[in-house]
Amino acid sequence: MSLKPWREIAVPHEDVLKGTFQQAEFAADISKVHQGIATPEYRDAALFFQRTFITEGMRLLLDSVVKRLAGKGGDPVVQLQTAFGGGKTHTLLAVYHLAKGATPASKMQGIPPILDAAGITELPKARVAVLDGVDLLDLASKPRVHGKTTVKTIWGEMAWQLGGEAAFAKLAEADRDGTAPGKSVLADVIGGSAPCIILMDELVRYVSQFEEGKSLSGGTYDTQLSFIQSLTEALKAVPNAILLASLPFSDREAGSQQGVKALRALEHYFGRVQALWKPVATEEAFEIVRRRLFADVTDRLAAEDVCRAYADYYTANAGDFPPETQESGYLERLKHAYPIHPEVFDRLYEDWSSLDNFQRTRGVLKLMAKVIHRLWTTGNNDLMIQPGSLPLFDSDTRNEAIYYLPQGWDPVLERDIDGERAATTELDNARPLFGSIHACRRIARSVFLGSAPDAGAVGGAKHHRGIELERMLLGCAQPGQVLGHYKDGARALVDRLQYLNSANNRFWFDTRPNLRREMEDRKRRFDLRDDVYPFIKDKLRFANGVFGGTHVFMSSADVPDDWQLRLVVLPPEATFSKGAQSPAIDAATAILKNRGEQPRQKQNRLIFLAPDTDSISRLRDQVTSSLAWKSIVDDVKEGRLNLDGHQTKQASASLDQANDALGRMVRETFKWLLAPLQEAKPGKGIGEIQWDHFQINPAAVNRTEEIEKVLKEHELLITEWSPIHLAKMLQTWFWKDDATAVSALETWQKTCCYLYLPRLREADTLRATIAAGVSSRDFFGIAYGREEGRFQGFNFAQSTTPILDDALLLIEPKAASAFADKLAEEAAERAAAIKEKEAGGSGTGGGSKGDSTVGISTTTTGAGGESSGSGGGSTGAGTGTGTGGGTGGAASTKKTMFFGSVELDPIKAKLQFSDVAEEVLMLFTQKPGVKVRISVEIEAESPSGFDDGIQRAVRENCDQLKFKNRSFED
Template structure:
């Protein structure tokens, strides 16, 4: 159901509608009305009562005045002592117009009811004296019809009885001394019924210095006058006095003002009747009458109010408890078209400000609000806290006027306006922008929290009250909760805690954090922090070494499986240039200036390109919060307890968010591979990439799972797979055996071979295939064409060293058969004589020494033990670095890996130049040779 906008139901007064009102028009001026110079809305009795809502307090007061002037009782003295802007002057104006009788009672809305209740048919016209403490001056006499008047009592007597009345107090006026009670009683009786209205009395009396007499008398003479006047009024049954006194010492002004207030309150207290202040519910009607001329469609207004009441009931958990009560609907009706929450915040919170007048301040502010909303063609069903057009300069200035300095940037940057963060968020997020969720929530928070002070124990407004000030029927309340979460991340002056939100002129800790974030640089601060976090996240697991952001020259080129974690500036992406693959390829091919040989021992972990910027930002946030917490501990930052706790909690949240962000960012495993194509050699290096699950409990286990499932790493290898590798790559042509150590080492070097976890996997595979005759045989060496320590089809645990051979199964089977035949041939003849033979029977057979190894026929054992090796090789000067590395791996390490073997390597360098070597070259070479500790390094003539 579409609700009718307020602008189609309630019509503002012309001056509000057009914006032609003046701020001063909202300030009732008793003196100007008495002089006949006020605006029509205050000067004209009928118009005044038409726009005046008679509150309960005003009704009781007018009833007392009517009875007093009619001689039917009533209070002789009424003190109007309420807060600043509480409607004192407005009430005295009502008494003024009622007593003057310039308009018949029937033309004054609300007055006939009061007369009927008092039993008065017609109210007699009374004389009225108005004494204005602001307008009167203690040292400046006034002249009325040629008569100089100096004091308050002189002015009162002149207003009541002109020259004749003044004559009664002339001497007292001339001398500045108070007239006696009897004189004042005579004056009042002579001119009764009469009303005396005294406004701003404290402001007048506080101008007298003690012990000093001015034209208007002295401090004591004026207090004596008030005392005598109040006593005289009791004796005159048709005379009444209304006096307005400030409620607080601060409104009284100086110390003399406070002293005057105390004295006057004492004298009035003896005979006074206190006036009941305006209730909040009554203020609804006061404001509505002053700002709106009529409600054109009351059924539509009730429909709107009912929709809001039902909306609050249906979402009871999201709104304050009072909205669930049936009388909240009545409050909506009374306040329409303004939401009751606007009045509650203004009357309960803003009226606590020293310079905010309760009714007058609300009128001035709401007049500007209504004018701007009308001009902007606002379509909201009610004028709510979230509706306040704080982007409008007039409205914003009116609000900020009552607040301490420093609120302008708060509104402009965080709450409302083209440059506000709220507007930017809504422009970027159409879901929030469609209902202005951010701006409405921020306006509601501002209205409810701006008048607060830093000394409050509980600051801000609850989430439920933010929703009450912003949400409208038909809208999901959750959208405002989402908006608040976004605001908490972006706004600089918004604070929150314990489910409450408030703005403050001091930038919040988030603003401090945002400013500190700029201090931290990628290389010096951010990357080291990421490295530490990654290091804590990844345990060893299947890897012999984990290298985080390590330079390629520092990643060892050995037989251990290693995980290389690339830095954030080498991130992985599916599209465009992939810096991760470029960096990984460089590390894979080179170890510093040297080539890398064990390429199949490296696996890479890379960051996701799209997540890196968010990760770096989160790291900066964490570092910023950490610096704030450190400064708090070292007393370098002065914060209250709430902000200190908030900083600690924010640091915890930042750490937890960083932990999640590390997992979400470092999620790509990169594994190099090559294809070996018959007749075409090796393909270029290719990179396989697989994504790890960021939500897995343990990153190390997750990496291991992904490697195993995608066969990037083998932890258990079946013998048949080893046999297949041997058949495809090692048993070729006439070579039917392969060195087991070389096979293992080749799996570490070649990217087209399987990647085994370690040599233990290789040894277990050999042991598992030893009993079978389908895969391979073993030998501990081969000498003169014969296998040493041959084994085939027997359980064994072969020791993988440089001598262990893996023999092709057909060859091993043939060798085993030949060995069996040789063994049978070498077996001794039976002891029985063979028929048909000659010779001595019974000769013992020859028994071979079984302690010596036996070989197949034709074989002889080695007659000597080889104890020394010598070899020489010429290296290509251009490829010498690579060739020498191969030499060390393939030959030298065969010796150095055996205990007790001493190895000596000598390098001989010869260089010749037909034109000779220049002096510079000779000097450089000699210096370098000295540093490298050459035994001999000489240049010769060559003759």
Template sequence: MTLKPWREIAVPHEDVLKGTFQQAEFAADLSRVHDGTATPEYQNPALFFQRTFITEGMRLLLDSVVKRLAGKGGDPVIQLQTAFGGGKTHTMLAVYHLAKGEAVASDLPGVPAILDAARVTELPRARIAVLDGIKSSPNQPVLRDGQAIRTLWGDLAWQLGKAEGYALVAEADASGTSPGKAVLETLLSRYAPCVILIDELVAYVRQFEEGKVLTGGSFDSNLSFVQALTEALKAVPTAVLLASLPESDKEAGSQRGVRALASLSHYFGRIQALWKPVGTEEAFEIVRRRLFTNINDKLAAEMVCRAFADYYAANSEEFPRETQESRYFERLMRAYPIHPEVFDRLYEDWSSLDNFQRTRGVLKLMAKVIHRLWKDNDKDPLIMPGSFPLEDAETRNDLIYYLPPGWDPVVERDVDGERAETTEIENRDTRLGSVQACRRTARAIFLGSAPCTVNQMVRGIELERVALGVAQPGQQVGIYKDALRRLADRLHYLNSGNNRFWFDTRPNLRREMEDRKRRFQDKEDVFPVIRDRIQKVLASGLFGGIHIFTASGDVPDDWQLRLVVLPPDAAFSRSGQSLAIDRAGEILKQRGEQPRFKQNRLIFLAADYDSVSRLKEQVRSTMAWHTIVSDIKEAKLNLDVFQSRQASKSLEDANDALRRMIRETYKWIIAPMQEARPGKGLSEIRWEHFQLNAGAQNLSQDIERVLKENELLITEWAPIHLAKMLKDWFWKDEVKHVHPLEVWQQTCKQLYLPRLKEDTVFQATLGAGAESRDFFGFAQGREEERYIGFTYGKRTSLIMDDSLLVIEPGAAAAYADALRVAEDAERARAAKTSTDTGSSSGSTGTEGNKVEERPGKEYKPGIAEPAKSAPRTSYYGGIDLDPILAKKQFADLVDEVIQQFTARSGVRVEISVEIRAESSAGFDDGLQRAVKENCNVLKFKVAEFE
């Protein structure tokens, strides 16, 4: 549902539209109306009442005045004592036009109902006297028809009865002494019904110096006149007095003004009827009547208000509780086209300022707001706190006028305007800019937080009220919350605490932080912090070494798998030329000044090019907050408790943000690879890149996941893949075996070969393939045409040294067949020899000495000469081992000798180890104790030191 903009429903008055209104026009001037020189909207009774909303307080007052003038009761004295700008003069004008009777009651909107309620058919025309304390001068007589009038009572008598009335008080006027109660009673009775309107009386009386007599009398004589007048009014049933007095001592002015206010309040208080001030709800109608002609489409206005009310109900957790009440819809209707929150802020917050006039100040401000919004073709359905065009100089100046000095740069830099931070944020982020989320949010906070008084206990505006001042039906409240978070990070004068936000003329700690950020340089300060942070989140379990921002000469060229973390100034960009590739290429090819050989042992971690600048900024912010907190602890920075807590919280938040930024920035794994093309040699080095998951909890585990999933690193390998690699690259036509140690080393060097995690992966693959005849055979060496320690198709213990050979499966099968044929022939020959020996034992001596001639034996690889004597049934061997190489030699001994026996059934094998150690210096106690304990654990039969 599309809501109509307010400008299509409510039309402002012509002077508001054109901006031709004058500030003074909003100040009702009782004297100008009385003299007939006021503007039509105040001078013309019909126009005045058309634009005047009769509030509850005004209705009660007019009812009392009507009854008094009609002789049906009513209060003789009414004191109008409200805050500055509370509508006192406007109320006096209503009484003035009503009592003067220049227009019939039926032409004055709202008046007939008052007459009916008072049961007055026709109100008699009354004489009116207006005493203006600002216009009158205590020491300057006024000439009226040639008569010099000096005092208030002289002016009162002249206005009621001209020369005849003045004659009653002429002597008192000439002497400056107050006329008695009886004289004033006679004056009022003779010219009743009458209305006396006294405005700004304190401003007049405070001009009399103590003990000094002026032409207008003295301080005491004027107080006596007031007392006598109020007493006289009680005796005249059709005479009424309305007097306005300021509410506060500050409005009273000097000490004499305060004294005058106290004295006048005392005398008026004896008889007065206090007037009820304008309520906030009534102010809705007052402002609307004065600023808008009418509502063209009341149904459309109701639809707008209903949409807002439903929107608040549907998002109840986001808005103040009052918006959930059914009567909030009625408030919206009464305030339309202005949002009630505007009135709440102006009447509750801005009216707390001493120099802000309640109704008059609101009218002046809203007239400028409406004029500018109309000029800018504003399309909002309501005029909200977030709508205030603070970029407009007139609107901004009108608000700042009421505030202490220093607010202009706050608005220009942080709130609204081309140079404001809010505008810059929205220009960079179209999601926020599409609804002016930052500017609207800042305006709402400014309107709700700029007024600050000494007695104010809590600063700022709640988050719910910020949302109330900006969010509109159809919008997500979350976008304004996002904007507020962005503002809290960027603005200099915005403060927050306890879910409240406020602007202040004092720069917040963010300004201090921003100033300190400029101290830190990239390579000297920022990069070391990033290196330390990365070091904390990376574990070296997968890698033999992790090298963070390390020069190529300091990255070892060995068989260990190594992760090289490139510095931020060598970032990776998927969209263009990448400095990361250039830097990684340098490290890959060179180790300092020397060429690098084990190129396939390097993996690189690089920063994202688009995120580096934000990471560096976040590092600077964190470092700045850290220095601020340190200075606070060392008493180098004098802050209040709230700011100290805010600094600690900001440091904590900055650290959290930095942890996230590290993960979001260092997210690219890049690895080199080559392709070997038949007949064309090796391709150029190509760099593969893969993105890490910034949300993963463990960075090291996520790196391992990416490496495994994309086969950049092999941690478990099937024998079939090893066999294929050996067939493709190592088993040649003439050579069917290769040293696996050489193969492993080539995988560490050549980028076209698989990258294994470590040599144990290679050994495990060899061992897994040993039991099968499909992959390869093994030998512990080769002499001429014979394999030493040959095994094929059975599990065996492998030690990957220079002697170990891995044999192509076809060659291994052929060699195993040859061994089997040779063994079969050997067994057959042994059996024949045994038979021949048995039959020759019974022959003659000549035959016994006969030597049988045998044909020459064909040589078979790996076949020893057949035994020519009876089988031997026992074996004993001894060997001296090198103490340094004993572990390897003993393993060879087990594989080459002992397994020959243990592999056959029925063979019992005993092994004894004899160790002798001598030292001319003797063995210390620690060595003796360690050796004895270890020998006991290993169950030595003998273990003695001599």
């Protein structure tokens, strides 16, 4: 269901829409109405009742008035005494129009039901006297002239208004002398004018100007009180006459000391015969304000849909909103108040009404008229007008709000709450999740409406300062919105704003800067190079993982140029952003090409991590905030700064929050992984350096593993390599120009240097790939050198574990296959020669001369003694046998000792020795009591000599295998 915003359902009155209303129009002036010079909404009875909501108190009063005027009972005297702005004058106007009878009752909205309830078919027209104390102020010392009649006193004015010259004549003497007329005279005047009604407004203002002991033409202080006493008594004698008088609610409203004294005296006289009027209830105020500000609710069903959506929203998130929102009656409150949210009225009537000069009804009307006008002109599309909707950025609205507050709120609103330069606007603009719902501004407005009166009231308006989180959310959130965004916004505001305070889940603004100001001042002390960058560097820690080293904010000269894979973290000023030439690319290129002043050789061993352009400024700000909070906490501990208990806790909590936020922000800022590469095609040259860029997940626990994962996923780092890819690379770049073999170590080293070759994790990655590929005939063969056209230590299509040194060769598969075929032919020739010799009685077989000689001798010793032998020096793939002891006929005794020696092919030694162990040695070891001794002798000879790498490897391996003797000789 699509909900309509308030502006599509409730249309404001034309004067509110156009902003043409005047503040004075909100102050009902009964004298101007009586004189016919008031604005139409007050002067015209039909229009007045159209915009007037008849409250329960007003209904009871009007019922009493119509009964009294019709002679059917009712109270003769009614005193209207409510809080400032409680609707007293407005009620007098309702009575005025009703009694005057200038407009038929049928055209006065809400009046016919009152007449029906009183059993009155037609209300008689009454004579009305309006005694407005403000309008009559000059009467005390300056008589008024009505035609040929001069009036000097308030009782003379009353008589003139009720019955003209005839009525005035009855108390002309009392008027001339300034003496109060008696009860009987007043009763005669009122009775002769009945049905009639006397309306007194601002009476205290008029009476208070008469000082005791001082006589004016309008009489004295005592004569004014005597007149009131006589008037109230006289009205009881006239059954169809009534007096309504409004009195201030408090001493503050009474004004001067003389005014307070007059109020006390008038309360005494009115209290003897009065009927107190019931004040306006908050719920009724909803309708009063709506009638005055809004012309009509054009779509009642749409309005109810909105109200029900709010009620359902509060029910679905019961734990996040105040308890009263869960009551069934809250839906009705929403409907009554629509399009203004009840929370606006609650805060204005409960909190703002405690302020001096804020009138309950008039003050709300004045403020809300400006609010609605600005919201309408700016195209506000909120579902209802909530505290978070208040356009405090508007100067008229802001001035109206702070008019009732003490000095000092201007900077609070401008810097912290609302406007182009406010911190809330900056936060909303910086984070889309906030900006999409204006979260920070709505929060600040809600907190202001709920806490500003508390800060301004003497002693605080409430026991606990500020508003709870639940009430803040009530002022901000609209159906369908995520409450978590507002909660995050509240945390961001507490951490940022200078005048916002929080404690015990409550929030409030104050005109006194909080610790935020101290922190902001201290932030300016810290230097980027000396303080901020070292702090960030300390936070950038990485496990080594695949990297041989991580280099944070280092110059090119300090980044080694070796075979290790290295992660280079670029400094804060070297930022990166997509779609533009970034400082990060320039900084990374400089390190990639040179180590200090020397050209860098191993370019393909560097990976770079760069900060985000959009985030780095926020990170710098967050670092200075953390440093500032830490300096405050340290100063408190050392006694250099005095804070109260709440501020001390706040400083510690703010430091913890700043550090937590800093950790997240460091990860969110340093998130761009940059990997250099080049494209190259044989015969077409090498392209320019390009940069692949990827974002690192800031939530990753182990960032090194996350970096490795990203590099592997995009094949920018190879940890496991298929032999087919190695063969293709060798075919493209190394097996060319009649070169059929290439150094494996040279291949590894070139992958470390050239950006167009694959980036291997380490040399073992290549060794594992060679080991996997050498067992097949499809990829390559290996050897450990080449002499006179022959490969030494050749292996092709057989499993082996290669040693990656400068002797290891990778042989093109066709060349390896041809050499393997040649070896097979030679082996076949040797085998044939051996058979031929054996047929001729020879006990040994020879082989072709090779690069090395391997001999193995075994000695088996029985109980009769021990003998040893050693294998000799011929080489090759052939085998030979030898025996110890004599030969001839059958022995007369059992043989007790065996000796045998065999020569093994160096290439197939592993397999051949396994055969010897299974076929010969096992025959001895399985027989109990037989002692077996085995020795292995290896002799290797190379005319060109063994290089240092082979010598080192052989010695290390011999030590591991526990050789008794091993040495190299010249």
